[in-house]
Amino acid sequence: MKIDPRHMDYRDAHHLLIGAIVPRPIAWVSTVGENGVFNLAPFSFYAGLSVKPAIVGFAVGSRRDGSPKDTLRNVLFRKDFVINVVNEALQDTMNTSATPFPPEVSEFEKAGLTPARADLVKAPLVAEAPVSMECQLRQILEFGEFPNQSSFIIGEVLLMHVKDGLLVNGAIDVAQLKAIGRLEGDNYCRTGDRFYMQMPRNSL
Ligand SMILES: Cc1cc2nc3c(=O)[nH]c(=O)nc-3n(C[C@H](O)[C@H](O)[C@H](O)COP(=O)(O)O)c2cc1C
Numbered sequence: 001m002k003i004d005p006r007h008m009d010y011r012d013a014h015h016l017l018i019g020a021i022v023p024r025p026i027a028w029v030s031t032v033g034e035n036g037v038f039n040l041a042p043f044s045f046y047a048g049l050s051v052k053p054a055i056v057g058f059a060v061g062s063r064r065d066g067s068p069k070d071t072l073r074n075v076l077f078r079k080d081f082v083i084n085v086v087n088e089a090l091q092d093t094m095n096t097s098a099t100p101f102p103p104e105v106s107e108f109e110k111a112g113l114t115p116a117r118a119d120l121v122k123a124p125l126v127a128e129a130p131v132s133m134e135c136q137l138r139q140i141l142e143f144g145e146f147p148n149q150s151s152f153i154i155g156e157v158l159l160m161h162v163k164d165g166l167l168v169n170g171a172i173d174v175a176q177l178k179a180i181g182r183l184e185g186d187n188y189c190r191t192g193d194r195f196y197m198q199m200p201r202n203s204l
Contacts, residue, residue, distance in 0.1 A: 078122050
C-alpha cells in the first residue's frame with residue numbers, strides 16, 4: 001500500500017506519521033509565561049540535533065483553532081526553556097500536564113510537581129525529574145499554514161542536571177532512568193526491554 005500524506009486531512013496524516021515514527025522520546029518542556037506562571041507540557045516530536053554545541057529541538061503544533069500553544073508563546077517571549085526527562089514514576093503527572101489549561105493556570109500546581117530554580121535560564125526545572133536540561137532558544141523553524149502550523153523550536157543545552165547515582169562511568173544509566181516513550185495514539189513504551197548490539201567499527 002502506498003499513502004500520500006499531502007492529500008490526507010490533518011488528523012489522518014497525524015495518525016499515520018506518529019505510528020511510523022516510533023518509539024519517540026518525550027521532551028517535558030517547562031517555560032515561564034509573560035504573566036510569570038510556570039508552564040509544563042510534553043512534546044514527542046523531539047530530537048537531539050548536535051553534540052558540540054549541544055542542540056535539541058521539538059515541534060509544537062497549533063491548537064485545533066490555529067492558536068499557538070502556551071509553550072510556543074512562552075519560548076518566543078522568554079527565549080529559554082527546560083527539557084525534563086519523563087520516567088515511569090512521573091508518567092501520570094506528565095499526562096496531567098498535557099491538559100490544555102489556560103495560560104494563568106500552572107501545570108506544576110495541577111500535577112502536584114515542584115518547580116525548582118534553574119541556574120542559567122528563567123524557566124524552572126521539574127524538581128522530581130531524573131534529568132533536566134537548561135536550554136537557550138537558538139532558532140524556530142516554521143512549517144504549514146493556518147490552522148495547521150508547526151513550530152520546530154531549537155535550543156542549545158547550557159546546563160544538564162542529572163540526579164545523583166544516575167551517572168555511571170560518564171553515561172546515564174538507562175536501567176535506573178526508566179524513561180518512557182510515546183507510540184501511536186495514547187500508547188507508550190517502557191525502556192525495560194533492551195538488547196546489546198555493537199556497531200561495526202572500521203579503521204577510518
Ligand atoms: C506524550 C505526549 C506527547 C505530545 N507531543 C506533542 C508534540 O510533539 N507536539 C505538540 O504540539 N503537542 C504534543 N502533545 C500535546 C501537548 O502536550 C498539549 O497540546 C499541551 O496542552 C500543550 O500545552 P501548552 O499549551 O501548555 O504548551 C503531546 C502530548 C502528550 C501526552
